[in-house]
Amino acid sequence: xxxxxxxxxxxQPMPDMVQAGAFDLSGLLAALSAKIKQxxxxxxxxxxxxxxxxxxxxxTARHFEMNRLHQWLLGHQxxxxxxxxxxxSDTSSAGQPFGFVQFMVDCSVVLNHRVDMGVSQRNLRVExxxxxxxxxxxxxxxxxxxxxxxxxxxxxxxxxxxxxxxRVSSGVxxxxxxxxxxxxxxxxxxxxxxxxxxKTTLSGAFAEACCKRGxxxxxxxxxxxxxxxxxxLTSVGIHLQRYVEKGSLRMISARTFTGSAExxxxxIKTLAKEHQARCVVIDPxxxxxxxxxELTAHAVVERLIDWSKGAGVTxxxxxxxxxxxxxxxxxxxxxxxxxxxxxxxxxxxxQAGERNRGMSIIKSRGTAHSNQVREMILSKDGVTLxxxxxxxxxxxxxxxxxxxxSAERLAGDVAEVSAKLKHxxxxxxxxxLEVRAKSLRTELVAKKVEKDLLIRTTxxxxxxxxxxxxxxRELRGGDIAPQAKSSKKAKP
Amino acid sequence: MTDPVIFSFRLYIxxxxxxxxxxVANLRAICDRCLPGRHKIExxxxxxxxxxxxxxxxxMTPTLLKLAPNPVERIVGTLNQTSLVLHAMGLEESAA
Numbered sequence: 001x002x003x004x005x006x007x008x009x010x011x012q013p014m015p016d017m018v019q020a021g022a023f024d025l026s027g028l029l030a031a032l033s034a035k036i037k038q039x040x041x042x043x044x045x046x047x048x049x050x051x052x053x054x055x056x057x058x059x060t061a062r063h064f065e066m067n068r069l070h071q072w073l074l075g076h077q078x079x080x081x082x083x084x085x086x087x088x089s090d091t092s093s094a095g096q097p098f099g100f101v102q103f104m105v106d107c108s109v110v111l112n113h114r115v116d117m118g119v120s121q122r123n124l125r126v127e128x129x130x131x132x133x134x135x136x137x138x139x140x141x142x143x144x145x146x147x148x149x150x151x152x153x154x155x156x157x158x159x160x161x162x163x164x165x166x167r168v169s170s171g172v173x174x175x176x177x178x179x180x181x182x183x184x185x186x187x188x189x190x191x192x193x194x195x196x197x198x199k200t201t202l203s204g205a206f207a208e209a210c211c212k213r214g215x216x217x218x219x220x221x222x223x224x225x226x227x228x229x230x231x232x233l234t235s236v237g238i239h240l241q242r243y244v245e246k247g248s249l250r251m252i253s254a255r256t257f258t259g260s261a262e263x264x265x266x267x268i269k270t271l272a273k274e275h276q277a278r279c280v281v282i283d284p285x286x287x288x289x290x291x292x293x294e295l296t297a298h299a300v301v302e303r304l305i306d307w308s309k310g311a312g313v314t315x316x317x318x319x320x321x322x323x324x325x326x327x328x329x330x331x332x333x334x335x336x337x338x339x340x341x342x343x344x345x346x347x348x349x350x351q352a353g354e355r356n357r358g359m360s361i362i363k364s365r366g367t368a369h370s371n372q373v374r375e376m377i378l379s380k381d382g383v384t385l386x387x388x389x390x391x392x393x394x395x396x397x398x399x400x401x402x403x404x405x406s407a408e409r410l411a412g413d414v415a416e417v418s419a420k421l422k423h424x425x426x427x428x429x430x431x432x433l434e435v436r437a438k439s440l441r442t443e444l445v446a447k448k449v450e451k452d453l454l455i456r457t458t459x460x461x462x463x464x465x466x467x468x469x470x471x472x473r474e475l476r477g478g479d480i481a482p483q484a485k486s487s488k489k490a491k492p
Numbered sequence: 493m494t495d496p497v498i499f500s501f502r503l504y505i506x507x508x509x510x511x512x513x514x515x516v517a518n519l520r521a522i523c524d525r526c527l528p529g530r531h532k533i534e535x536x537x538x539x540x541x542x543x544x545x546x547x548x549x550x551x552m553t554p555t556l557l558k559l560a561p562n563p564v565e566r567i568v569g570t571l572n573q574t575s576l577v578l579h580a581m582g583l584e585e586s587a588a
Binding site: 009010011013014016017018019020021022023024025026027028030031033034035052055 | 504506507509511512514515518538539542543545546549550551552553554555565566567568569570571572573576577580
C-alpha cells in the first residue's frame with residue numbers, strides 16, 4: 001500500500017468518556033473533511049457505525065445524525081461503505097436499532113453466519129440496490145486464502161461460454177468408441193456405482209489420458225490419499241506417478257477435509273485455478289454431502305458444474321450409490337445425474353459364483369452412444385471393455401463369457417475343417433466325373449467312326465450288288481424293260 | 493492558602509450549531525459559579541481546525557477536555573446535566 005493512499009482513523013469512543021447532554025457527529029465529519037481534502041479520497045468506510053449511533057439518546061437523534069452523515073457524503077462526493085451489527089432476524093435489516101439507515105442507503109447487503117449441524121455456513125443477501133437489478137436470494141460465501149468468495153451461479157443474462165465439439169478420450173479405447181469419440185471437452189461426466197465397481201479406476205484412466213494429451217489435470221480424492229490412489233492405480237496399468245513428478249497432474253487429498261460444501265467448492269476452484277487445470281476429477285462428489293452439508297450440497301454441485309462449464313474444464317465426478325435399490329438407476333444422492341452431460345453406470349453382476357463388473361452408458365448428451373452393457377475388465381495392462389454374451393435372455397460375463405467364447409471358437413474351428421473336407425470330396429467327385437466324361441466322349445467318337453464305316457460299307461455293297469446285276473444282265477443279254485420283273489424275281 | 497488551582501479547559505465545538513452553542517453557555521455558567529477567576533477556556537472550532545480535533549481524537553461535538561488539573565477528563569455533550577459535569581471535573585467537594 002502506497003503511503004497516503006489509505007488512511008485509518010480510530011474513532012472508537014474513549015472508554016472513560018463522560019456523556020453529559022446531546023452531542024453530534026460534526027467533529028468526526030469535520031476531521032474527515034480535512035483528511036479527504038488532504039489525500040483526495042473518493043471512498044470511505046465506516047466500520048461498525050452502530051457503536052457511535054448507540055451513544056445517541058434516542059431514535060430521533062440517531063435519525064438526525066444519519067441524515068447529517070448522508071448530507072455530508074453527498075456534499076463530498078465520496079462513496080461510503082457502512083457496516084453495522086445486526087441482531088434478531090438474520091435475513092433482513094428491518095427492525096434494527098439503525099433500521100432507518102436502510103432507507104437512506106443506496107445498497108444494502110445483509111450478512112449472516114449460521115451453524116447447521118456443526119458446519120458453519122455464511123450467507124449474504126442483497127436487500128436493496130437502487131438503480132440496478134440484483135439477485136434477491138441468499139448466497140453463501142466463504143472467506144478464504146484468496147479473499148472473499150461469494151458463491152454465485154452465473155446470472156441468467158450472462159452469455160454462455162463458447163461450446164466446443166472437441167472430444168477428449170475417456171482413457172478407455174472401447175468406451176471412446178461407445179461414445180462415438182469420447183467425452184466432449186468441457187462436459188461434466190458422472191460415474192456412478194456401488195463400492196468397488198472401479199469408479200476410481202475409470203476416472204484414473206481419464207486422468208492418465210488427459211496427462212498423456214498434455215492437459216493439466218487435477219485429481220481430488222476424498223476416499224484415500226492422492227499417493228495411495230497413484231499407487232493403487234499402478235496395479236491396473238495406470239501410471240500417474242510420472243505426471244505427478246512432471247507437475248502436470250496434481251493430486252489433492254481431501255479425505256480429512258471438514259467444513260461446509262461451500263468452502264470445499266472454493267478450495268477446489270482455487271486449486272484448479274492455481275494449477276490451470278483443464279480437466280478435473282472429483283472422487284467422489286458424494287463426499288460433498290457429508291454430515292451437515294446435505295442441504296447445501298446440491299446447490300454446491302450445481303455451481304461446481306456451472307463453474308467447470310464456464311471455465312471450460314472437463315469434469316469427471318464419481319458418485320457412490322449406497323443402497324442397492326431398484327431406483328438406483330434413476331437417482332444419485334445429489335441429483336447430479338440430471339445435470340451431468342454423460343452418465344456412466346457401473347454395476348456388479350453376480351452369476352455362477354462370480355462377481356463381474358458391468359458398464360453401461362445411461363446417457364450422453366449430444367453424442368451417439370452405444371446402448372450395450374459391456375463387461376469391464378481390469379488387468380495389469382489397463383482397463384478394457386469386452387462384449388457380453390446374451391444367451392437365452394441371460395447376460396453372461398466373466399468365466400461364463402469366456403466359456404461361451406471358447407465354445408464358439410471351437411464350433412468355428414469345426415465348421416472350418418468340415419468345410420475343407422467337403423471341398424476336397426467335391427473335388428474328387430468332380431475329377432471322377434471329368435474322367436467319365438472324357439471316356440464317354442472317346443466312346444462317342446468310336447461309335448461315330450463305326451457308324452460311318454457302316455454307312456460306307458453298306459453303300460459300297462449296294463453299289464457292288466447293283467453293279468453285279470447289271471453285269472449279270474449284260475452277261476444274260478436281257479433287255480432293260482423287264483428289269484423290274486426280273487429284279488423282283490432275282491431278289492429272293 | 494496555596495495558589496489556587498487553575499482549571500484549564502479546551503472545548504471543541506462545531507461552528508455555531510445548537511449543541512455547540514449550548515455547550516459554550518453551560519461551560520461558562522459552571523465556571524463562573526464554581527471556579528470564578530481560576531479557569532481558562534480555549535474554544536476550538538472543528539470546522540476551522542480539524543487537524544486539532546484529529547490530534548485529540550475528538551469525533552463528537554461538543555467535547556470538553558479538562559486538561560488541568562490532572563487527570564485529563566473528556567466530557568461529551570451540551571453539558572446541561574450540571575451535577576454530572578461537576579462530578580466528572582472532581583468539583584463536588586470544592587463547590588460545596
